[in-house]
Amino acid sequence: MVVWTDFERATIADIFSKLDYEAVGGATLARCLIVYPWTQRYFGNFGNLYNAAAIMGNPMIAKHGTTILHGLDRAVKNMDNIKATYAELSVLHSEKLHVDPDNFKLLSDCLTIVVAAQLGKAFSGEVQAAFQKFLSVVVSALGKQYH
């Protein structure tokens, strides 16, 4: 059972309330594909990923980034039950998408950086710790159903 402090709950709710899901989602996925190019292996059908500019301008990537961020929203709204919330998605990523769960950490690190760039000073060490704890619970839940 994950125990959340009041500060952590408030911080997560606050951060997500300030995010433009479309902008942040697209930027995060694009960043992941640029910083960790091997993650492009899962996006063979997404068109032009030839260089950073192409990735950042790719509409399919932008759209998929938004999908991912909306998926994160489910955890924000169910912080006390993240494992159950993602059981189906975990199965999907394992059985259908065959995504190595290590990739979840890479994407979550990129999200942290994108949010830091957006919030600047407001993204203090304590806020970062809360955000990273949240993402690590999400990452763990997404990997739970792999076998």
Added chain:
Amino acid sequence: MLSAREKELIAEIWDRLTPVAEDIGAEALLRMFATEPGSKTYFSHLDISPSSAHLRSHGKKIVLAIAEGAKDISQLAVTLGPLQTLHAYQLRIDPTNFKFFSHCMLVTLAAHMRNDFTPVAHAAMDKYLSAFAAVLAEKFR
């Protein structure tokens, strides 16, 4: 593998940040202490509270070493020789902490540079900090 353009970009960024080395270094350390409490165990002999003199001077040392290395990345093993020895035989910091610190440095850069911390800059910087950490750990065993 760093391209010539990436090396330029990295050197440029650290050159710009050298005047605020104390701020950047202290912030990266504080972020690491907040997110990885185990890292604090290496600092039991210092005052690492926010804005403490120890924290700021230590952060400055680290950032200046990183900035110095950035001036000629191909010479990292030479530039870091003494620091390699220090970390291997005296400090003996578990190398996973280098990863934690690098990540917190990237977050610090993002918080300061905002949109200027582009994906390309991020990729270059991540590669540089990984290389730096690897060289630093070379004498460990």
